[in-house]
Amino acid sequence: MPSSVPRHWRENIKRYRLLGTKCASCGTIHYPRRTVCPSCKARELEEYQFKGSGKIYSYTIIRSPPEGYEFCKPYAAALIELEEGEIVTAQLTDCNFDDLEIGMPVESVIRRMFAYGESGIIVYGYKFRPILPRM
Amino acid sequence: MQDVAIVGVGCTPVGEPWDKSLREIAVDSTWNALDDAGTDEVDGLIVGNMSSGNFIDQESLGSLIADYGGLGNISAFKVEGACGSAGAAFKAGVMAVASGYHDVVCVTGVEKMTDVVGNSATKILANACDREYEAIHGVTFVGLNAMIMKRYMHDHKVTREQISTFPVNSHKNGVKNPNAMFRREISLDTVLNSPMVADPLTVMDCAPICDGAASVILTTRERAREFTDTPVIIKGCSVKVDTIGVHDRATVTSMAATKAAAKDAFAQAKMEPKDIQTAELHDAFSIMGVIGLEDLGFVPAGKGAKFAADGEIAIGGKLPCCTMGGLKARGHPVGATGVYQIVELAKNIRGDGVIDVENGIAQNIGGTGSTVSVAILGRDD
Ligand SMILES: [Zn+2]
Numbered sequence: 001m002p003s004s005v006p007r008h009w010r011e012n013i014k015r016y017r018l019l020g021t022k023c024a025s026c027g028t029i030h031y032p033r034r035t036v037c038p039s040c041k042a043r044e045l046e047e048y049q050f051k052g053s054g055k056i057y058s059y060t061i062i063r064s065p066p067e068g069y070e071f072c073k074p075y076a077a078a079l080i081e082l083e084e085g086e087i088v089t090a091q092l093t094d095c096n097f098d099d100l101e102i103g104m105p106v107e108s109v110i111r112r113m114f115a116y117g118e119s120g121i122i123v124y125g126y127k128f129r130p131i132l133p134r135m
Numbered sequence: 136m137q138d139v140a141i142v143g144v145g146c147t148p149v150g151e152p153w154d155k156s157l158r159e160i161a162v163d164s165t166w167n168a169l170d171d172a173g174t175d176e177v178d179g180l181i182v183g184n185m186s187s188g189n190f191i192d193q194e195s196l197g198s199l200i201a202d203y204g205g206l207g208n209i210s211a212f213k214v215e216g217a218c219g220s221a222g223a224a225f226k227a228g229v230m231a232v233a234s235g236y237h238d239v240v241c242v243t244g245v246e247k248m249t250d251v252v253g254n255s256a257t258k259i260l261a262n263a264c265d266r267e268y269e270a271i272h273g274v275t276f277v278g279l280n281a282m283i284m285k286r287y288m289h290d291h292k293v294t295r296e297q298i299s300t301f302p303v304n305s306h307k308n309g310v311k312n313p314n315a316m317f318r319r320e321i322s323l324d325t326v327l328n329s330p331m332v333a334d335p336l337t338v339m340d341c342a343p344i345c346d347g348a349a350s351v352i353l354t355t356r357e358r359a360r361e362f363t364d365t366p367v368i369i370k371g372c373s374v375k376v377d378t379i380g381v382h383d384r385a386t387v388t389s390m391a392a393t394k395a396a397a398k399d400a401f402a403q404a405k406m407e408p409k410d411i412q413t414a415e416l417h418d419a420f421s422i423m424g425v426i427g428l429e430d431l432g433f434v435p436a437g438k439g440a441k442f443a444a445d446g447e448i449a450i451g452g453k454l455p456c457c458t459m460g461g462l463k464a465r466g467h468p469v470g471a472t473g474v475y476q477i478v479e480l481a482k483n484i485r486g487d488g489v490i491d492v493e494n495g496i497a498q499n500i501g502g503t504g505s506t507v508s509v510a511i512l513g514r515d516d
Binding site: 011032038057058059060061062063064065066067068069070072075077078079086087088089090091102113114123125127 | 268275331
């Protein structure tokens, strides 16, 4: 992947905050954000802030990572069904692999995703972790 | 619109030919098919290829292959749809002949994957999914399929053991195919106990990284007998897409693009699933073969694994699948695979394959079901 700054800069806010879109016409919400509503083809969309909590829809343990992600292997990845109903793809963090199960409640956190070498840009974004019991 | 026929087929052995470049295997396969059709002339070349730019730093494959194939100043270009590139290229070839734009067209699918080292291939293959919202999270292509499998097992209460009979069947069939990468049988235990790549998929649930090229020569049904006594007719051919990301689908355990392409192809062929005698399924991962059986309409949702485990996909079963090894044993040189499937299906239909059938279906999947082509072939009757 090209390591240009704009490529990551333009996505920053959405990646840090799980910012999606909502269709002004039919009310459908989308994450990732879109410019055309796939439900009704409307092109008037407004920003929509997802809360950032949800549950595991499915998951896996990546043991053979792609180039650039070797530093954190093995790691868990999941499809997360957000509270609002949308599903997002992300890594799971701060978890024991053996405890993971479909339906487990999780919440989003900001984490380092990868870096372009020692002196390249560091890309941050959301990962999800099991919701800890509150004291 | 004209009916279209396959009058020549060819391919190279799938594997790791370190002594051969992309242009060499593509030209070998193209001429193999031309020889089979008994001609040295085509007026169109359509190349199926996923990622030559990333695998070997080479684009402009239409020119490269026509040039080194000695085909002259013909119409030639590449069609891309990730691992479904060759199926999409095949459809482009069928359209070119059916429309009357071209008289004789060669479709060549080619991929040279083994010139990259380390984890580069894993990264390049992840370009088949959504780079910004899937791959950027370090989720591999195997990983996405693993999550599909995990959810499938959860929803349908199906075991890994049942799903993993798919590679066992493909390996058994690969033994008889001289062009297959793996020509040895494996046991279910081997699949289950192999190293995990992305749970629950082991290395033996996954198709290998390899090189290969496959070609077909197409012309009108009307002209077909000029080339061969055994033309194979394209009864139906469709390519449909779905969302790029798995996370944007109403369900992850079936592929809407397969269903849509199958519906279209069956309507063109005026056939139903029960009429089909063999299937070349896109078994890049065990679970994809299972879901393919269901989405093409051969079994209800959730029943594909049992159908396979009961031996119905074996040669001699109700619906022989992946008869020359499928993606798992023949190999999966991504942008070439869809044409390998057509070559194998055509051979089975015209009488120089491994089973005797009058018709069959091929399904080629790009990405996680983002681009799916379905072709139904049959004898000229
Ligand atoms: Zn809408």
